[in-house]
Amino acid sequence: MELLEERIRRDGVVKSEGVLKVDSFLNHQLDIGLFDAMGAEFKRLFADAPVTKILTIEASGIGIACVVARHFGVPVVFAKKAQSINLDGDMHTTRIESFTHGRVYDVIVSKKFLGPDDHVLIIDDFLANGCALNGLIELVDEAGATVEGIGIAIEKGFQPGGDGLRERGYRLESLAIVDAMNPATGEIEFRR
Amino acid sequence: MELLEERIRRDGVVKSEGVLKVDSFLNHQLDIGLFDAMGAEFKRLFADAPVTKILTIEASGIGIACVVARHFGVPVVFAKKAQSINLDGDMHTTRIESFTHGRVYDVIVSKKFLGPDDHVLIIDDFLANGCALNGLIELVDEAGATVEGIGIAIEKGFQPGGDGLRERGYRLESLAIVDAMNPATGEIEFRR
Numbered sequence: 001m002e003l004l005e006e007r008i009r010r011d012g013v014v015k016s017e018g019v020l021k022v023d024s025f026l027n028h029q030l031d032i033g034l035f036d037a038m039g040a041e042f043k044r045l046f047a048d049a050p051v052t053k054i055l056t057i058e059a060s061g062i063g064i065a066c067v068v069a070r071h072f073g074v075p076v077v078f079a080k081k082a083q084s085i086n087l088d089g090d091m092h093t094t095r096i097e098s099f100t101h102g103r104v105y106d107v108i109v110s111k112k113f114l115g116p117d118d119h120v121l122i123i124d125d126f127l128a129n130g131c132a133l134n135g136l137i138e139l140v141d142e143a144g145a146t147v148e149g150i151g152i153a154i155e156k157g158f159q160p161g162g163d164g165l166r167e168r169g170y171r172l173e174s175l176a177i178v179d180a181m182n183p184a185t186g187e188i189e190f191r192r
Numbered sequence: 193m194e195l196l197e198e199r200i201r202r203d204g205v206v207k208s209e210g211v212l213k214v215d216s217f218l219n220h221q222l223d224i225g226l227f228d229a230m231g232a233e234f235k236r237l238f239a240d241a242p243v244t245k246i247l248t249i250e251a252s253g254i255g256i257a258c259v260v261a262r263h264f265g266v267p268v269v270f271a272k273k274a275q276s277i278n279l280d281g282d283m284h285t286t287r288i289e290s291f292t293h294g295r296v297y298d299v300i301v302s303k304k305f306l307g308p309d310d311h312v313l314i315i316d317d318f319l320a321n322g323c324a325l326n327g328l329i330e331l332v333d334e335a336g337a338t339v340e341g342i343g344i345a346i347e348k349g350f351q352p353g354g355d356g357l358r359e360r361g362y363r364l365e366s367l368a369i370v371d372a373m374n375p376a377t378g379e380i381e382f383r384r
Binding site: 023024025028029030031032033035036058059062063065066067069070073074075076077078080081082101109110112113 | 215216217220221222223224225227228250251254255257258259261262265266267268269270272274293301302304305
């Protein structure tokens, strides 16, 4: 997606070989106009998919998922990273390892909001090694629901998550795939 | 707001004297159509406020804030609950006590995204004792920015947070104020 690649080139900061900061528009300050354009693009890409629900994971996936969901006319469900006393017992659960935070956490979705009739579009901001997405797929499988597709804002093409998901047959659409970054020059190379 | 009150009456569950579960449409599964109507209502209520930015806190505030922000045409910034290795050093910080999770955590916003020129509308899903909002106000004050107003989906009117903020002179608009709840009958009384 041209608009997103331009924005990454302009405002993204290559911190090191593996770390791309896009916190000015994607995951700390959020550019809602950009999210809206991304929503229209996901709707175009998944136009034929019978999506009934969008699934994401807290926290940075929620904003994109909600703006995208307007284009599909379906609710969002977000997986939570810890048990809250406000949540009932009946949960789908899995464990996810976070590279960013350097730890493993439990992830839960209420069984009330994800079941066998659901056709799920998974939305997230980043795809690197795929740990978060694999966890979300496990939650969908546990629910007996169907993964219709996976929509990602930025995929790090030099990490194995994306290719692994494609090999397993998932319909994965990443709006920008970064194949290489140079922290010395700040240069970013996108997949064509 | 009639639409929200109706929805709370229909789908909210009074778990105990103080706990109202609205996870089927507000903070686990998210009804984006409802959020959009809430956004239009906040825009009507704060039509004269020169809002440049919407501030919220992860996780359950993010979805509402993003859908509301479309109506204001401004970016969202969400305060984060823990230091991430993807965040730079220059942060506004405060501490917030969470009643729901029974603990105290550090909350941060990058100085890049909140500064003296900003006119901030704070958005959150719930207002009870006001701990989260007071923390967000501290972040805005620390940044030298201006609090234009506070927009809340559901205020628990029987807890002191809302009245405290009004007494301090903040422009606070809660779309539904619950004055009493009866866990035996499930009855919910709204402020008129």
